[in-house]
Amino acid sequence: MPLGLLTIPCRTDNYAFLLHDDSTGAAALVDAPEAGPIQAALEAHGWRLTDILLTHHHDDHVAGVEELREGGARVIGAEADAHRLPALDAAVTPGAPLEVLGTRVEVIDVPGHTVGHVAFHFPQDHIAFTADSLMALGCGRLFEGTAGQMWDSLRRLRDLPGDTLICSGHEYTETNARFAQTIEPGNAALQERARAVTQARADGRPTVPSRLSEERATNPFLRADAPELQRAIGMEGETAETVFAEIRGRKDRF
Known part of the structure; x- marks a missing residue:
């Protein structure tokens, strides 16, 4: 069965995303701007949080991690950015194998907004979590990377199948x-x-x-x-x- 997707508004204009497997009740979170709305969604649906995937280190994407991980969720993030992410249970590298909720996940290197930014592509479910790299009608500011890095990152994302659902991090x-x-x-x-x-x-x-x-x-x-x-x-x-x-x-x- 395909995974379900729930979009959760957080903070002023952030989004978090819950992927859920209704056959098991397990759920995976992508980015954790704040714990409250995410915990409320988990409780409302009776889901068990098993994984937290982090796209980059900015506070408005990781502030809720410590509270949310208390139930034993595995925290996943880029190995190259491990020094400034919350403590990782799984440090991943682009191209290396990763499985979440029984589904293969592609980790894509997308520097530009930050140098350690990654995106997570779930090819079987036609979903990509791009946070502050590719955004709806936009892209993130170049806080750390160069224009060349961001353009290369966007081309990598542009090459995904056209029916891919792009889950970006803000309502901009x-x-x-x-x-x-x-x-x-x-x-x-x-x-x-x-x-x-x-x-x-x-x-x-x-x-x-x-x-x-x-x-x-x-x-x-x-x-x-x-x-x-x-x-x-x-x-x-x-x-x-x-x-x-x-x-x-x-x-x-x-």
Whole structure:
């Protein structure tokens, strides 16, 4: 049976995600912005937390770990970032085998936002947890990495199957949509998505997760090598990394 997915709003604009196996009652958490809403969801559904997967070290993704691990959950994170993550029970490296809830998990290196950021791809369930690397209509700020690193990371994620559900870490989509329209105002798919995002937020609905196919068509940070986007910002023929850096800089000033 495929795993179920529950999106949990946390803090001001964070999301945590619970994967659950209804046949066993086991659940795995991706990122722990705060313990309260996650514990409430576990108790409401009668699930047992077995694993906590961490994408990167920022407090708004790990603050709830110590309280949540008290029930014996295994804490999983990148070996390269172990020195600044909560104590890990399993330190993983990109490409190495990992199994969670009886399902194979691919660990993907996605530096840029931080140098130790990883994403977790569950290929059998068509879900990727990308946190602050690939985001809905956006990408994370370059706090530690370079534009080149982030562009390479986004290309790796872009190469996943188009039906992959992208679970990113924040509700930033409405602002991201407004910015994206300054980059590609003639993108009809983007205009349609922006209207849907505005309506969703007006209705109090989350805009995360999103489909990778939709991100490919509308997210300017995935489209730095698209000739039509390069033409739209007067950078036709420039390298994709240069175009990406320009778009990221514009977003930082937006």
